Amino acid sequence: MASSGQTARRRGGSLRLLRDIAIIIVAALIASFLVRSYLVRSFYIPSASMENTLLIGDRVVVNELVPGVVPLQRGDVIVFKDPGGWLSAGEGNDLIKRVIGLPGDHVSCCGTTGQLSVNGHTVPEPYVVVPAGTNRVSSTNFQVTVPQGKLWVMGDNRYDSADSRMHGFVPVSDVVGRAFVITWPVSRWNLLSRYPASWDAVPKP
Known part of the structure; x- marks a missing residue:
């Protein structure tokens, strides 16, 4: 038969275990919140402008450390805020295109x-x-030099994409982050490539 001291120690041990579990759960929730708020975000693809890389209904995860901590690269697929006049009322405020010119x-x-x-x-x-x-x-010819602090972006579905050819340059300050993986639907799970074999051969301006 356990003494009152042993019973108290067991009860104290159980309480400490419950406290530690609670601390772990709270820490995990805080870490998850911070990651979602400041490091990565999920975005829904509403249009066909990036087909066949991204399809309508896909969900992508965006690394928000780009471009603040990690520099942009040609070929990156980026999400950016509407610089003004790219989207009609009711279409949201974010777009996704590929970086063509730095x-x-x-x-x-x-x-x-x-x-x-x-x-x-x-x-x-x-x-x-x-x-x-x-x-x-x-479908259209163009020739531009990208100003400092701006980007030239285009959709992969060039014949069904309203992009820099129509709307001009995107301020780097409007970039939300770089999309790096398709997470939904499950059948579409895939890492998004910037096609380094194509883009790393481009010389500096």
């Missing part, structure tokens, strides 16, 4: 091969949706 870059399209050129280098873009009967990665 500050100082000279971006042009389309050459004799129908491809994009950045700083005089032709960029192969295997992710771009091109309609049958053409090899042009854009």
Whole structure:
């Protein structure tokens, strides 16, 4: 038969265990909140402008350390706030496109091969949706130099994307973060590539 002292010690041990479990749960909830609030966020894809990389209904997770801590790179898929006039009323305030030109870059399209050129280098873009009967990665020609503090962005579904070709440059300060993984639906789970084989060969401006 246990003495009153042993019973008290057991009760005290149980209370400490419950206290430790409670502390762990609270710490985990706080950490989860901080991660969701300051490091990563989930976004829903409402349009076809990034097909076939992203489909309507996909959900992506965005790294909000980009570009504040981690620098932007050409080829990154980014979420950014509407700089003004990109979205109609009721369409939300965030857009998702691929970074094509960084500050100082000279971006042009389309050459004799129908491809994009950045700083005089032709960029192969295997992710771009091109309609049958053409090899042009854009329906319109353009030639721009990206100002400091700005980005040139385009959708992967170029023939169904309202992007920098229509609306101009995106301020770097409007970037929410870099999308790096599709999380929903489960059948679509995949890491998002910036296609380094295509973009790392681009020379500095």
